[in-house]
Amino acid sequence: MVYKSPRKVAVEVLNNVVGTKKPLKFALTENILSMFDKADRAFLLEVIYGVLRNLYYIDWLLEDFYKSREKLSMYTINNLRCAIYQLVFMHIPAYAVANETVNVEKSFNGKPNVVNAILRNFLRKYQADEIFRITEQMQTDNKNLSVVYSHPEWLITRWLKRFQLNEVKALLKANNEKPPITIAVKPEERQMIGEYFTQKGFKVSFSKHVASGLIIEGQGYEIRKTLKESPFFWIVQDEASQLVCFLLEPFEGACILDACASPGGKTLLTAALIKKGTIICIENNKKRLENLQENIARVKKFLPDVEIQPILADICQISLKKHLDSLGFNTHKFDRIILDAPCSSTGVIRRNPDVRYRVNEQEIKRLSKTQKLMLENVSQFLVKNGILVYSVCSTEPEEGEEVIESFLQKHDEFSSIKKLRTYPHIDGMDGFFMGKLLRIK
Numbered sequence: 191m192v193y194k195s196p197r198k199v200a201v202e203v204l205n206n207v208v209g210t211k212k213p214l215k216f217a218l219t220e221n222i223l224s225m226f227d228k229a230d231r232a233f234l235l236e237v238i239y240g241v242l243r244n245l246y247y248i249d250w251l252l253e254d255f256y257k258s259r260e261k262l263s264m265y266t267i268n269n270l271r272c273a274i275y276q277l278v279f280m281h282i283p284a285y286a287v288a289n290e291t292v293n294v295e296k297s298f299n300g301k302p303n304v305v306n307a308i309l310r311n312f313l314r315k316y317q318a319d320e321i322f323r324i325t326e327q328m329q330t331d332n333k334n335l336s337v338v339y340s341h342p343e344w345l346i347t348r349w350l351k352r353f354q355l356n357e358v359k360a361l362l363k364a365n366n367e368k369p370p371i372t373i374a375v376k377p378e379e380r381q382m383i384g385e386y387f388t389q390k391g392f393k394v395s396f397s398k399h400v401a402s403g404l405i406i407e408g409q410g411y412e413i414r415k416t417l418k419e420s421p422f423f424w425i426v427q428d429e430a431s432q433l434v435c436f437l438l439e440p441f442e443g444a445c446i447l448d449a450c451a452s453p454g455g456k457t458l459l460t461a462a463l464i465k466k467g468t469i470i471c472i473e474n475n476k477k478r479l480e481n482l483q484e485n486i487a488r489v490k491k492f493l494p495d496v497e498i499q500p501i502l503a504d505i506c507q508i509s510l511k512k513h514l515d516s517l518g519f520n521t522h523k524f525d526r527i528i529l530d531a532p533c534s535s536t537g538v539i540r541r542n543p544d545v546r547y548r549v550n551e552q553e554i555k556r557l558s559k560t561q562k563l564m565l566e567n568v569s570q571f572l573v574k575n576g577i578l579v580y581s582v583c584s585t586e587p588e589e590g591e592e593v594i595e596s597f598l599q600k601h602d603e604f605s606s607i608k609k610l611r612t613y614p615h616i617d618g619m620d621g622f623f624m625g626k627l628l629r630i631k
């Protein structure tokens with residue numbers, strides 16, 4: 191196999207994510223990760239995630255050393271960002287970082303002399319411990335939270351309006367910490383699967399929040415490899431996302447609608463919880479529907495008595511009756527509905543560090559309108575005494591509480607049974623809003 195330098199690939203991935211705003215989860219594929227051995231893969235991940243979690247801070251450190259930043263290509267800028275991350279956060283010796291960074295620059299036909307000069311000047315000015323002193327000072331002064339924690343100012347301003355300063359800092363910090371890898375399994379198999387992973391050399395703990403959750407320590411790639419070879423039902427899913435399925439009060443024999451289904455985390459865990467029944471899952475994106483179908487196909491053998499029917503459709507326009515008739519269903523109403531709506535993803539920044547640089551405030555307002563429309567549409571398909579759970583992985587009230595409140599103002603046939611918020615810095619889970627509605631008439 192041709193040797194690929196993890197430093198060079200890190201720069202290429204960052205060009206896609208920071209440059210062309212491709213989501214990290216699509217830019218850093220399993221194919222790319224499989225090109226490396228364990229040590230190089232760990233290095234690659236550390237540099238990419240590290241740069242993204244500290245982008246504004248690294249840019250702030252570099253600011254004084256550019257003569258004319260606008261003349262440098264995205265490659266050179268990302269190459270320098272990777273170098274600073276290695277120097278400041280990974281404590282890699284200066285000569286090694288400088289040499290490798292210049293080599294990567296040469297391989298891009300970039301500006302090795304400029305890179306070399308910037309790094310030398312940087313090293314002349316700063317000793318690593320000095321940088322930490324400056325950062326600590328910035329943190330205690332509560333100045334430049336946006337720079338210190340690398341989050342956009344508008345988002346911090348929003349959080350400061352709703353939370354105490356200490357809480358905002360804790361949230362920002364939690365968003366920059368490596369989250370655990372959590373999987374969902376059948377609750378009755380959790381003990382056995384915990385032992386399976388322990389025997390394979392992983393450290394495992396049980397979720398305190400959900401009976402299906404197992405937290406596995408280790409490198410994500412290695413865990414996924416072990417999972418793929420394992421003989422039981424599993425899905426990678428944060429505890430907060432699993433909680434949505436429990437809030438739904440799924441029961442054996444239930445007929446369930448999952449209105450926004452791909453990649454299928456909630457569909458599949460709910461299927462495992464009901465053991466027997468039907469789940470209709472709607473997805474409006476063709477590619478994402480294929481992904482959902484692949485995920486269903488992978489675990490279907492562990493769910494023999496649950497019929498799972500994916501449908502490509504827009505939940506705001508769908509003629510559900512027509513679809514259900516053509517599938518031979520004699521019911522047009524559901525006992526349970528999950529509406530896990532598309533959202534700003536501000537609650538999952540710790541898993542997707544690039545989200546903070548893509549989302550903007552206007553987007554939140556636009557999403558809120560869509561979410562209200564979606565809830566309006568799906569609610570008509572719920573039976574009397576049925577439960578609908580609305581969820582989003584967003585920290586923002588426009589996408590959570592406000593959607594539920596505006597719906598309830600127009601619908602006295604529904605009542606709210608529970609509203610729940612989870613946060614990474616409080617619960618150690620992704621940031622979700624969940625609203626549980628009961629149809630009373």
Ligand SMILES: C[S@@+](CC[C@H](N)C(=O)[O-])C[C@H]1O[C@@H](n2cnc3c(N)ncnc32)[C@H](O)[C@@H]1O
Nearest residue numbers: 450451452453454455456473474475504505530
């Ligand atoms: C938050 S994700 C759902 C995650 C999923 N419930 C899970 O747990 O794996 C929202 C999904 O809704 C889909 N979607 C967005 N607008 C839609 C619409 N109008 N109708 C149906 N699906 C839609 C998106 O393509 C996306 O796959």
